[in-house]
Amino acid sequence: MDLFEAISRKRACREFTDEPVDNQHIERLLYAASWAPIASNRTYRHCIVVDDARVIRAIRQISPSLQTNASLLIVIFTDLRTAESTVGRVAERCSAVDAGAAGENILLAATALGLGSQFTMISAMSGIRVVLGLPSHCRVDLIIPVGVAAKPLPPVSAVAPKKAQRVYRNQYEPE
Numbered sequence: 235m236d237l238f239e240a241i242s243r244k245r246a247c248r249e250f251t252d253e254p255v256d257n258q259h260i261e262r263l264l265y266a267a268s269w270a271p272i273a274s275n276r277t278y279r280h281c282i283v284v285d286d287a288r289v290i291r292a293i294r295q296i297s298p299s300l301q302t303n304a305s306l307l308i309v310i311f312t313d314l315r316t317a318e319s320t321v322g323r324v325a326e327r328c329s330a331v332d333a334g335a336a337g338e339n340i341l342l343a344a345t346a347l348g349l350g351s352q353f354t355m356i357s358a359m360s361g362i363r364v365v366l367g368l369p370s371h372c373r374v375d376l377i378i379p380v381g382v383a384a385k386p387l388p389p390v391s392a393v394a395p396k397k398a399q400r401v402y403r404n405q406y407e408p409e
């Protein structure tokens with residue numbers, strides 16, 4: 235699939251069939267994440283592939299924003315200790331951007347592979363750390379459910395006008 239087609243077809247998918255995502259596809263998604271930009275040459279952004287139904291249930295219990303029946307989650311997290319020692323005072327901001335870049339690569343790759351996915355942010359940070367066995371210097375940035383969409387999602391071109399972002403040329407102009 236052409237990149238621009240993937241951009242226009244990528245929609246937040248929350249309902250999935252129970253068809254499992256095969257390992258080759260999971261590897262492709264992780265590859266896409268790994269090549270997203272990061273603000274240093276040292277990696278402080280990592281992923282956890284979650285396919286254990288008990289772990290997914292535990293995550294859903296502490297996170298009502300995870301509105302999904304997906305049987306696969308890809309969690310993107312930041313090792314804040316390494317981020318701070320690598321990029322210093324801007325670590326918090328940089329690592330959030332880095333995580334978003336990796337997440338978007340996963341969403342686009344999933345679309346290109348014919349899979350559905352979406353972003354979810356978790357607010358129950360201490361609970362999610364316990365469920366995933368993460369130490370306190372790690373921050374969970376994104377949880378991405380992935381699977382076969384239960385029903386086709388209309389491409390963004392079908393729901394225009396969309397993403398009404400303002401664009402300025404050369405300088406911001408107040409309204």
Ligand SMILES: Cc1cc2nc3c(=O)[nH]c(=O)nc-3n(C[C@H](O)[C@H](O)[C@H](O)COP(=O)(O)O)c2cc1C
Pocket residue numbers: 244245246247248299300301352353354355356390
């Ligand atoms: C930073 C971020 C956090 C999001 N968190 C959630 C979430 O917690 N739960 C959810 O169902 N969708 C979440 N979304 C998905 C958005 O709701 C979705 O992208 C938006 O409704 C636009 O739909 P579309 O992607 O199909 O165009 C999040 C998106 C972003 C960028």
